[in-house]
Every structure is written in C-alpha cells, then in structure tokens.
Amino acid sequence: MQLITGLNQRALPPLIWYNKFSLNKELFVSMTDLDIAYKLNSEIVTFWQFYVAGMSGVVGWVFARDSSWPLPKRVGVVVAVVIFMIFNISGLYRTTSALHDIIVVMFADCYEAPKDVSTLSIFHAVRNRLDSGDWYMHIGPHLLVDAIIIYFVLFVARHEPIDNNFSKKGAVNRVGS
16 A cells, blocks of 8 residues: 555554554545645645734734834744744645645656546646645745735834824814814
8 A cells, every 4th residue: 555655554564554543544544645635735725824814913913003112022023923934834834845745746647546536637627726836836925925024013113103194083073073
C-alpha cells in the first residue's frame, strides 16, 4: 500500500504501523489524493481568513485611536503582531508546500485519476482549481501586507489622528443646525 506521503505498510513493522496510525487508520487509508488536496486547500483558506480577520482588527485599532500611541505601546503591539504573523506564515508555508507537492504528483503523466471521478475532464478541472502555486505565491503577499501593517503600527499610530472636522460635538452641531 503506497500512499502519497511515501509510507509503505510493508516497510514498517506491523506493530509500529498499528501504533502509529491505529486511531485514524481507516480514514488515512480511505482518503484519496483529491481528498487530501481539498483538506489542505481548506486549511489554506482558514489560515488566510484568520490572518485577514486579525490584521483587520489591528488596522482598525490603529485608525480608530483617539490619540497618538506612546513608543512602548507601539512596540508591544508590533511584537504581538509579529508573533501572530510568524505562526501564520509557518502554518501557511507547511500547508501550501504539502498541497503543491500533491498537485505536482497529480500533474505527472504516470498519475492515474481516481476511479470515483466520473470523467477525466472533471478530474483535470478540479486539479487545476486546486493548483494555487507554490508556497511563495502565498508568502510573498503575506510579507508585503505584514510590512504595511507594521508601518501603520510603528509610524502612523505615533501621530495624532486626523480629525477631519467630524468629532462627536461637531456632528451634533451640524445635525441641530
């Protein structure tokens, strides 16, 4: 039994195979390459959703501030944000690399499409849809946005916010006039 990960059941002693995969052996054996690819793609989407939500909160916090942030607060926020970014990039890198490896195998001429896919054209369409590129296609934009957010926290948040004549008092006066 050869799996996409390169594990061979006969290469491992039966006791090690049973102990290592006993909890999910049935699930592990029954998953096709497409199932694994879909699972990895779902994890990539989850990483991006979590990242966008977290960074939107930070940017909103910077632009909704009432006053300038002192240096210790800006440094503290940057440290927390960078830790979050490192964990997100780490997970995104591992997941996109694994998905890319599976897709490369699926593009090989000797790869046999799963039997449960109705037509070969459907398999090719799904395979092409799952091909989101190698890890750098995700990490590059991530690093660009990371730099912009760090800039916002370090440099934009140090200045007093721009009022734009829209204070609560001014809004009440304009409505009452």
